[in-house]
Amino acid sequence: DQQVKQNSPSLSVQEGRISILNCDYTNSMFDYFLWYKKYPAEGPTFLISISSIKDKNEDGRFTVFLNKSAKHLSLHIVPSQPGDSAVYFCAASWSGSARQLTFGSGTQLTVLP
Amino acid sequence: GAVVSQHPSRVICKSGTSVKIECRSLDFQATTMFWYRQFPKKSLMLMATSNEGSKATYEQGVEKDKFLINHASLTLSTLTVTSAHPEDSSFYICSARVPDTTDTQYFGPGTRLTVL
Numbered sequence: 487d488q489q490v491k492q493n494s495p496s497l498s499v500q501e502g503r504i505s506i507l508n509c510d511y512t513n514s515m516f517d518y519f520l521w522y523k524k525y526p527a528e529g530p531t532f533l534i535s536i537s538s539i540k541d542k543n544e545d546g547r548f549t550v551f552l553n554k555s556a557k558h559l560s561l562h563i564v565p566s567q568p569g570d571s572a573v574y575f576c577a578a579s580w581s582g583s584a585r586q587l588t589f590g591s592g593t594q595l596t597v598l599p
Numbered sequence: 600g601a602v603v604s605q606h607p608s609r610v611i612c613k614s615g616t617s618v619k620i621e622c623r624s625l626d627f628q629a630t631t632m633f634w635y636r637q638f639p640k641k642s643l644m645l646m647a648t649s650n651e652g653s654k655a656t657y658e659q660g661v662e663k664d665k666f667l668i669n670h671a672s673l674t675l676s677t678l679t680v681t682s683a684h685p686e687d688s689s690f691y692i693c694s695a696r697v698p699d700t701t702d703t704q705y706f707g708p709g710t711r712l713t714v715l
Contacts, residue, residue, distance in 0.1 A: 518702065520703065520704075522706070527690065527709065527711060528708055528709060529603075529605070529692045529694075529706035529707050529708045529709045530643070530692070530706045531706070532703055532704070532705055532706075535703055575642065575643070579702070584631070584648060584656075585631075585696060585702045585704075586633065586645060586648060587633070587645070587694075587704055589642045589643050590642065591641070591642045592642055
């Protein structure tokens with residue numbers, strides 16, 4: 487049972503435009519959500535997170551939106567840059583799971599110059 | 600952000616030998632570290648949760664006698680793959696949780712293990 491889902495395995499966006507990566511979850515106990523960026527043969531790099539008490543968190547070019555009623559979160563990157571090309575994983579956790587992260591399957595973002 | 604290192608970055612070993620991978624939190628103390636395994640083009644699979652001063656908690660299907668975890672200090676956890684076999688070849692990644700209210704996990708750069 488996949489509790490965190492990223493239904494788009496890949497996304498291509500033109501440089502300078504907005505990239506929107508989506509993530510859905512099924513476990514209503516999740517109360518903390520994170521986005522990680524990963525290059526091949528490297529560990530994931532933390533990008534941004536959001537607590538379930540908020541619906542938006544912004545950090546520079548990255549904004550995460552959380553819709554609890556829809557159990558959906560999204561990561562917006564604007565403007566997109568070629569260096570943003572990587573695999574993006576969303577992850578979720580809750581206090582009852584010892585804060586273990588449950589990862590989505592990832593979305594490969596390609597920003598075209 | 601918090602920095603987590605892993606050593607070695609890649610290792611090649613013969614079947615039947617044991618390999619130790621170290622995970623260190625460089626600028627913070629981590630009471631909890633996590634070990635993941637990533638298969639090609641797949642997501643990260645949690646193997647075990649490593650708690651300083653106590654036994655690790657293994658996920659279902661992960662052999663605790665094969666993947667020995669030791670978390671002897673607040674900045675170091677080790678994963679030992681015992682009697683490695685070719686099917687153990689994978690990318691192993693550790694993470695450490697920063698003990699604040701957000702509990703964000705920071706990941707090491709990973710270790711590529713190849714068992715011949």
